[in-house]
Amino acid sequence: MTLVDHSTSPDLVGPPHSHGPRRDAAPLLPDPEPVRVLGTEAAAAFDPELARDLHRRLVLARRFNQQATTLTRQGRLAVYPASTGQEACQVGAAMVLRPQDWLFPSYRDTLAVVARGVRPIDALTLMRGHAHCGYDPYEHRIAPLSTPLATQAAHAVGLAHAARLRAAANPAADEQLVALALVGDGGTSEGDFHEALNFAAVLRAPVVFLVQNNGYAISVPLARQSAAPTLAHKAVGYGMVGRLVDGNDALAVHQVLSDAVEHARSGRGPVLVEAITYRLDAHTNADDATRYRSAGEVEAWRARDPLTLLDAHLRAQGLLDDAGAAELARAAEELAGRIRAEFEAAPEPDPATLFTHVYAEPTSQLRAQAAELAARLADEADDPGDDPFHLDGDEFDSDNLTANDLTADGLAAGGVDDRGPDAGAGTTRGGAA
Amino acid sequence: MSPTTMVGALNAALRDSLRDDPDVHVLGEDVGALGGVFRVTDGLAAEFGAARCLDTPLAEAGILGTAIGMAMYGLRPVVEMQFDAFAYPAFEQLVSHVAKMRNRTGGRVGLPITIRVPYGGGVGGVEHHSDSSEAYYAHTPGLHVVTPATVADGYGLLRAAIASDDPVVFLEPKRLYWSADPPGGTEPAAGATSGAQDQVAPIGRAVVRRAGTSATLITYGPSLPICLAAAQAARADGLDLAVVDLRSLVPFDDETVCAAVRATGRAVVVHEASGFGGVGAEVAARIGEQCFHHLAAPVLRVTGYDIPYPPPMLEKHHLPSVDRVLDAVARLQWEQ
Numbered sequence A: 001m002t003l004v005d006h007s008t009s010p011d012l013v014g015p016p017h018s019h020g021p022r023r024d025a026a027p028l029l030p031d032p033e034p035v036r037v038l039g040t041e042a043a044a045a046f047d048p049e050l051a052r053d054l055h056r057r058l059v060l061a062r063r064f065n066q067q068a069t070t071l072t073r074q075g076r077l078a079v080y081p082a083s084t085g086q087e088a089c090q091v092g093a094a095m096v097l098r099p100q101d102w103l104f105p106s107y108r109d110t111l112a113v114v115a116r117g118v119r120p121i122d123a124l125t126l127m128r129g130h131a132h133c134g135y136d137p138y139e140h141r142i143a144p145l146s147t148p149l150a151t152q153a154a155h156a157v158g159l160a161h162a163a164r165l166r167a168a169a170n171p172a173a174d175e176q177l178v179a180l181a182l183v184g185d186g187g188t189s190e191g192d193f194h195e196a197l198n199f200a201a202v203l204r205a206p207v208v209f210l211v212q213n214n215g216y217a218i219s220v221p222l223a224r225q226s227a228a229p230t231l232a233h234k235a236v237g238y239g240m241v242g243r244l245v246d247g248n249d250a251l252a253v254h255q256v257l258s259d260a261v262e263h264a265r266s267g268r269g270p271v272l273v274e275a276i277t278y279r280l281d282a283h284t285n286a287d288d289a290t291r292y293r294s295a296g297e298v299e300a301w302r303a304r305d306p307l308t309l310l311d312a313h314l315r316a317q318g319l320l321d322d323a324g325a326a327e328l329a330r331a332a333e334e335l336a337g338r339i340r341a342e343f344e345a346a347p348e349p350d351p352a353t354l355f356t357h358v359y360a361e362p363t364s365q366l367r368a369q370a371a372e373l374a375a376r377l378a379d380e381a382d383d384p385g386d387d388p389f390h391l392d393g394d395e396f397d398s399d400n401l402t403a404n405d406l407t408a409d410g411l412a413a414g415g416v417d418d419r420g421p422d423a424g425a426g427t428t429r430g431g432a433a
Numbered sequence B: 001m002s003p004t005t006m007v008g009a010l011n012a013a014l015r016d017s018l019r020d021d022p023d024v025h026v027l028g029e030d031v032g033a034l035g036g037v038f039r040v041t042d043g044l045a046a047e048f049g050a051a052r053c054l055d056t057p058l059a060e061a062g063i064l065g066t067a068i069g070m071a072m073y074g075l076r077p078v079v080e081m082q083f084d085a086f087a088y089p090a091f092e093q094l095v096s097h098v099a100k101m102r103n104r105t106g107g108r109v110g111l112p113i114t115i116r117v118p119y120g121g122g123v124g125g126v127e128h129h130s131d132s133s134e135a136y137y138a139h140t141p142g143l144h145v146v147t148p149a150t151v152a153d154g155y156g157l158l159r160a161a162i163a164s165d166d167p168v169v170f171l172e173p174k175r176l177y178w179s180a181d182p183p184g185g186t187e188p189a190a191g192a193t194s195g196a197q198d199q200v201a202p203i204g205r206a207v208v209r210r211a212g213t214s215a216t217l218i219t220y221g222p223s224l225p226i227c228l229a230a231a232q233a234a235r236a237d238g239l240d241l242a243v244v245d246l247r248s249l250v251p252f253d254d255e256t257v258c259a260a261v262r263a264t265g266r267a268v269v270v271h272e273a274s275g276f277g278g279v280g281a282e283v284a285a286r287i288g289e290q291c292f293h294h295l296a297a298p299v300l301r302v303t304g305y306d307i308p309y310p311p312p313m314l315e316k317h318h319l320p321s322v323d324r325v326l327d328a329v330a331r332l333q334w335e336q
């Protein structure tokens, strides 16, 4: 169990109380010039099949973003935080992971979830307005989308740490997994981001943190978020490797993330990657981005659209022609059509499920509340004109209420009310309401 | 040998859990070589290794967030928060993830995490060392909230918490850490529902610590000894007080509480936390809803005042005392 006992770790120099640097900062420092492949000599050498694969996925990803945004306008999605313009990061994040790895997405990363293999309709379950994430985290090795900013980063650390503990206890079963946590530039200001990076470095957990720096946290630009040289520089303070990449260069994103993931997998510690990108759409469908950024700025970034950049590269390399592009466009329309059809067929959530997964076993109080709602719904179905707030007090004797009455069966058998005429219809935690 | 103090019982429960289940991992601040500031984890790192009793960096959200990931992978983390008021940085992880993960994954991901929190006052602590934070936790659906008041329950409830597939906030009354069981209980220490010092106590069951016919005191954690002492003192006035120890705030044991109240027709809820919006308000409401026709008097509460936890030199005025409990009992409309 030396895994976490760093008193013996060779890379921590000197005793814990020494005041000199305990490790050399230089290898951790990011190159302040973001890594680029497109437009450089490295582009021609990049695996053409991988480049075409990335391009195909980017085309589909863009269409997914458009379709989901349209669905919000039709009221079929409660909200959709589009990742338009960030598709290279979304697709890259999913592609560099192996089956045993885990992804910890934030609320903007539905696309990464789909890119890892979750059905679009399932990946959008939460945004459709359901209580749950819509997919089995264990089947896909993807945590539910996390909305409280940066909180998921610590979960990635804990999971990666646990995997190494298990591997140490049972080397035969070692799956050498890596956890990839996705965070936004604004999220890096959260205390949880700091704590997660610190834990990852101290525990030497195999985690990669990908910060998609799209320049804004809703309306607030990066300059008000951080005074760090780059967000990747933050890594150094934790004793972890920081890397900076052009997040709109799909080839560079893939390369840098692959390297980072393999670095973590090989036991050399966590990595922080900052990908510089831009959100071309508003924060969500409910946001008005014209209040905080100029049309000129958006147009300038449109010229650096990850899809356009990769498109140009493939055509220059003779890897894509008009016929190929048309075929891709057809595939994208097919995806959009499939999403629309899946939305048509998607069932409404059953109100009973409100109570089923609060605990492994519902408490007696929850069973009673579930029965109360079920009875109310049954009443409404029987007689939609009836006042749903009227309950018949005759049937209820509060003093004879036993624990059995607090079960669903007990309550379903008769109306339950001991509140008097003015008590209103509010539910209490209790079974007697 | 059975432990004789709460700290000993908690330590034994952790040791037995670590021994019985390789997935159990303890983590927190100073839990390793030091054994925790209250020594609850004493000797565990030496016996089970630094990885299974892990000294973490000093960051409560990081500790709980890391525990969440560990639990997602199949481990059973037991987190120690060093003090009640220093658990607050972890509140977001607790409320937004620990409490909701099962629900937000449609039942697919449960988090069997135990969060141990030393709580409460009466120990002469300076500010931020004496909070009673149970209402925050009890108000959060998805969490179980338990608090032992006896040595046997210290062991039994902690074993049950660690074995639970749901997250459990385990509130440890600091005031009772070093004491043996309070005198004055007439029922067997564990009542009808929990047994000897080495047995698991069920989560969700209150226990009658003392049967009585005149009125029912309902309490938990650090206030149990006060209530038992009050019941003894009341005998001089010819009053025979029942004492119920809730043990489990969530799930709440309506059955035991209501049966005990119906048997006497009078009830006082006693806790050390501030009264407004507190657990006592919930208990009183539930009794009113379920036992109305059996009550001879309104349910009264004896609680801490609605003030920031007072300094050591004044805390005795804030804490429920035998006198305050007896005063409340006297106000239960005996004249009718």
Ligand SMILES: Cc1ncc(C[n+]2csc(CCOP(=O)(O)OP(=O)(O)O)c2C)c(N)n1
Residues within 6 Å of the ligand: A108, A147, A148, A149, A183, A184, A185, A186, A187, A188, A214, A216, A217, A218, A279, A283
């Ligand atoms: C803890 C927390 N505070 C506030 C919010 C509200 N909120 C949602 S998204 C957002 C901006 C996040 O910006 P960034 O991290 O850069 O991600 P982006 O939206 O650009 O992808 C805010 C403030 C939240 N979700 N969580």
Ligand SMILES: [Mg+2]
Residues within 6 Å of the ligand: A184, A185, A186, A212, A213, A214, A215, A216, A217, A218
């Ligand atoms: Mg941003």
